[in-house]
Amino acid sequence: MDERRAGEILTEIIDDLLSYDEDRYKHVLETYFTEDAKLSHPLLNVQGTHNIRKVFRVWVSLNSREPDIIDIPAFNGKTAVVQVMQHLSPRVLPFIDIKVPSVTVLKFCKKEDGLFYIEKQEDNWTLEGLIKSVPLISWWYDCVVRFVVGNLVAGAGSFLATANQATSHLAVKANEIRDNGQSAIAQGQNTAKEYFYPITSKAQSYINHGLSKSQDVVDHAKNAFLNAQVGVKNQISKVTGGHTNGNIPASTEMLTPTAAH
Numbered sequence: 001m002d003e004r005r006a007g008e009i010l011t012e013i014i015d016d017l018l019s020y021d022e023d024r025y026k027h028v029l030e031t032y033f034t035e036d037a038k039l040s041h042p043l044l045n046v047q048g049t050h051n052i053r054k055v056f057r058v059w060v061s062l063n064s065r066e067p068d069i070i071d072i073p074a075f076n077g078k079t080a081v082v083q084v085m086q087h088l089s090p091r092v093l094p095f096i097d098i099k100v101p102s103v104t105v106l107k108f109c110k111k112e113d114g115l116f117y118i119e120k121q122e123d124n125w126t127l128e129g130l131i132k133s134v135p136l137i138s139w140w141y142d143c144v145v146r147f148v149v150g151n152l153v154a155g156a157g158s159f160l161a162t163a164n165q166a167t168s169h170l171a172v173k174a175n176e177i178r179d180n181g182q183s184a185i186a187q188g189q190n191t192a193k194e195y196f197y198p199i200t201s202k203a204q205s206y207i208n209h210g211l212s213k214s215q216d217v218v219d220h221a222k223n224a225f226l227n228a229q230v231g232v233k234n235q236i237s238k239v240t241g242g243h244t245n246g247n248i249p250a251s252t253e254m255l256t257p258t259a260a261h
Helices: 003-018 022-032 049-062 127-132 135-240
Strands: 033-041 044-047 079-088 098-110 116-125
Touching: 003 022, 003 079, 003 098, 003 116, 022 033, 022 049, 033 049, 044 049
Parallel strands: 033 116
Antiparallel strands: 033 044, 079 098, 098 116
C-alpha cells in the first residue's frame, strides 16, 4: 500500500477484507498481506496467508451475514483501526442474528519496495459486546450483575471513605494530645520552679547563715584557747622568775620552798 494513497486504498482494503466474496478476500491477502502475516481472533491464532484463507473459508461456511463497518478507518502510518459490527447468524439457523460490536486492528510494516504491507490482523470482541448480544443474558447482565457489583463497589468505597476519615480524626486527636501533654509538662515544670525556688533560696540562706555562725564560734574558741595559753605562760613565768625556757612544768609540786629564798 502506498502511504500517499492510504486514505482511499485503506477503505477498499477493509471492504474486501470483511467481504464474504472469496475472490476479493484472496486479492487482499495476496496484494496487501505479508506471506507470514498473523491473524489474531478471540477463538484462534494462525500465521501465514494460506492458513488465514482457510480460516476465512470455514467462517464463511458457518456464518451467513457479512459484518458492517461502523466508522471510517483511522490510520496513523503504522496501524489502522476500524470499528465493526459482527453478525452471528448461523446458516443452519438463518433467523438468528446476534450483533456483536468488535474492533479490527491492522498493523503495517514497510518493505524494501517502499510500500506498506499488513503483518498482523487483530479482531477484538469485547466481553460486554458478547454479553449484550444475547437478549436474556444481556438483561441479566444489565439489571442484576451490574447492579449488584455496583452496590458492592459503592459500599466498599463508602467503607474506605469512612475509614480514611476515622484515621484522619485519630491522627488529629493524637497530635492534640501530644501537644497538650508537652504543654502540661512545661507548665508543671514552670509551676514547680516557681513554688520551690523561694523555699530552696531560703533554705540556702539559712545554711549559709549557720555556716557563718559556726565559723564565728570556731574562731572565738580558737582565740580563747590562744589567750588562755598565753595567760598560763605568763603566770608560770611570774612564779619561776622567768626561767621556764618557754616550757610549762609538768606539776606545781616541782616548785620547792628553797626556790622562794
